[in-house]
Amino acid sequence: MSTDLGVPAVLSPDEAERAVRLAAPRGYCAGVDRAVITVEKALDLYGAPVYVRKQIVHNKHVVSNLESRGAIFVEELDEVPVGKTVVFSAHGVSPAVHAQAAERELKTIDATCPLVTKVHHEAKRFAADDYDILLIGHEGHEEVEGTAGEAPDHIQLVQGPWDVDKVEVRDPNRVAWLSQTTLSVDETLETVAALRKKFPALLDPPSDDICYATQNRQLAVKEIAPDADLVIVVGSANSSNTVRLADVALESGAKAAHRVDDASEIDESWLDGVKTVSVTSGASVPEELVQGVLAYLSERGFPDAQAVHTAEESLIFALPPELRRDIRAAGAAARNS
Numbered sequence: 001m002s003t004d005l006g007v008p009a010v011l012s013p014d015e016a017e018r019a020v021r022l023a024a025p026r027g028y029c030a031g032v033d034r035a036v037i038t039v040e041k042a043l044d045l046y047g048a049p050v051y052v053r054k055q056i057v058h059n060k061h062v063v064s065n066l067e068s069r070g071a072i073f074v075e076e077l078d079e080v081p082v083g084k085t086v087v088f089s090a091h092g093v094s095p096a097v098h099a100q101a102a103e104r105e106l107k108t109i110d111a112t113c114p115l116v117t118k119v120h121h122e123a124k125r126f127a128a129d130d131y132d133i134l135l136i137g138h139e140g141h142e143e144v145e146g147t148a149g150e151a152p153d154h155i156q157l158v159q160g161p162w163d164v165d166k167v168e169v170r171d172p173n174r175v176a177w178l179s180q181t182t183l184s185v186d187e188t189l190e191t192v193a194a195l196r197k198k199f200p201a202l203l204d205p206p207s208d209d210i211c212y213a214t215q216n217r218q219l220a221v222k223e224i225a226p227d228a229d230l231v232i233v234v235g236s237a238n239s240s241n242t243v244r245l246a247d248v249a250l251e252s253g254a255k256a257a258h259r260v261d262d263a264s265e266i267d268e269s270w271l272d273g274v275k276t277v278s279v280t281s282g283a284s285v286p287e288e289l290v291q292g293v294l295a296y297l298s299e300r301g302f303p304d305a306q307a308v309h310t311a312e313e314s315l316i317f318a319l320p321p322e323l324r325r326d327i328r329a330a331g332a333a334a335r336n337s
Contacts, residue, residue, distance in 0.1 A: 020297055021228070022290075022305040023220035023280035025313050029213030031113030032057045032284045034317040035090035038111040039066050041319065042087060045326055051086040053077060053093065054142050056111065057284035058239035060261060077101055085109065091142035092116040094149020109323050115181050115211050116143055120150050122205050126176045127151030131203065132169040134158045136191050137180030138240060144180055160187065161194040169199065176203035181211040182241040182283070184248060185218055213283045214241045216311040218248050223310050224278035226253035230270055233259045234289050235282030242282025254278070262289050263296040271300060279305065 028036075035056050042050045048070020055063050055073060063073060077100050080086050085107040088097070092112040101108045112120075126133050133155045137144040148155045158167060158177075169175050177195060179188050188210060196202045208215075225231050231249035235242025242259060249257040260266055271277075277297060281290045294305050318324065 017275050018302050019276045020294065020302050020305040021224045021276070021278045022294070022307045023217070023224050023278065024307045024309045025213070025216050025220060025311055026281045027283070027285050027287050027290060029211065029283040029313075030315040030317045031090050031115060031211070031213070034319060035111040035113070036062060036066070038109060038319055038323060039071055039087055040069070041323060041327065042085060042109055043070050045323070045330060046085050049084075051080045051084055052089065053080075053086055053097070054089045054091065055238075056087065056089045058242075059236045059282075059284040059286070061236075061286060061289060062284065077104060077106065080104065080106055082106070087111050089142060090116070092120060092146035093142075094146050096149055097146075109320050111320055112146075113181070113211075114317050116146070118207070119147055119178055119181060119205075119209050122178055122209075123147055123150040123155065126178075126203075127154040129174075130154075131174045131176045132156070132171070134167060134169075134175065134177045134195055134202075135179070136160075136177060136183065136188055138183075141180060141240060143182070147178065147180075158191060158195065161191050164191070164194040164198055167195070167198065172199050173201045175199045175201065176205070178205055179209040180240070181209055182214050182239075182244070183210060184244045185210050185215055186248075186251075187244075211241075211283070212315070213313065214244075216313065217241065217245060217280065217283060220308065220310045221245050221248045221278075221280055222252045224280070224308050225249040225257075228254045228276050228278040229274040230255065230276075231257040231278045231280070232266065232293055233257060233280055233282065234262070234293055235259060235285045236261055239282045239284055242285070245280060245282060249278070260293070263292040266293065266296055268300070271297075277302060 039056050049072045052071050052073050083105050087109045088111055090111055090113045135155050136158050231254040233246045246257040246259045279293055
């Protein structure tokens with residue numbers, strides 16, 4: 001911290017003991033980045049409006065920004081005029097939604113995260129082999145609805161260990177589990193352990209369903225939470241992975257943890273007596289919102305944040321093929337004109 005003249009400020013003993021730690025990685029994952037860019041590119045290419053079924057990602061600032069550029073978010077496809085362009089969110093949709101889009105002659109761009117698509121493929125494969133599929137996830141979440149729609153006659157939802165007693169299957173020797181990609185790793189494993197106790201032959205998915213970004217952000221919080229007086233998690237209330245980060249912080253030893261959409265939601269009383277603040281953000285959160293929280297802390301006498309690195313992320317997903325095709329066609333037309 002320094003004065004406006006660039007001269008180091010004289011810190012009080014209280015300020016000198018303060019620390020701010022910033023989780024790394026945090027914020028946008030590859031699937032969210034791809035989904036947001038998909039809507040932006042669609043607006044550039046086709047012009048407004050471009051319709052989006054459900055929130056493209058679970059962050060109200062991202063949605064508001066895209067709305068200001070001409071995106072129209074709808075709950076269901078019957079709100080989209082016949083023949084218009086609609087983008088499917090990163091959380092995925094069921095085959096029934098694809099069929100409805102075809103019936104309404106909608107131009108569709110599927111921004112489903114490839115890691116969610118992987119779970120859809122696993123559901124179809126297990127169903128084709130006539131397994132009962134136990135899907136671990138949150139009732140009503142768009143990702144769960146999309147995955148369950150791939151094999152509705154074979155899938156039943158298990159929301160946690162407390163649900164296991166009521167699970168019934170046709171053949172205990174032909175049971176498999178899948179999970180929503182944004183869950184807590186620890187909680188999912190606890191549910192799997194309870195399921196395996198009831199069904200010893202329970203079959204695992206071919207690869208881990210929990211998203212790499214979800215895992216990395218939870219591991220980062222476990223690193224910065226144990227001696228934190230306060231953990232601030234930036235992200236929206238309907239973001240499963242964001243909400244879970246606050247829970248993980250408390251489970252890992254933080255004295256307090258609060259989720260905020262942005263710095264305006266911070267209650268200054270949270271900082272009373274606080275020496276160490278740790279900051280992170282969910283996988284659908286733009287970095288400027290995190291920087292706003294850090295600026296808020298700086299204005300109240302907290303020092304510059306120290307990044308705590310626990311993993312490096314370099315994964316990038318290609319844009320949806322239907323959008324790439326139209327971008328290439330538009331580029332070729334421009335060159336030939």
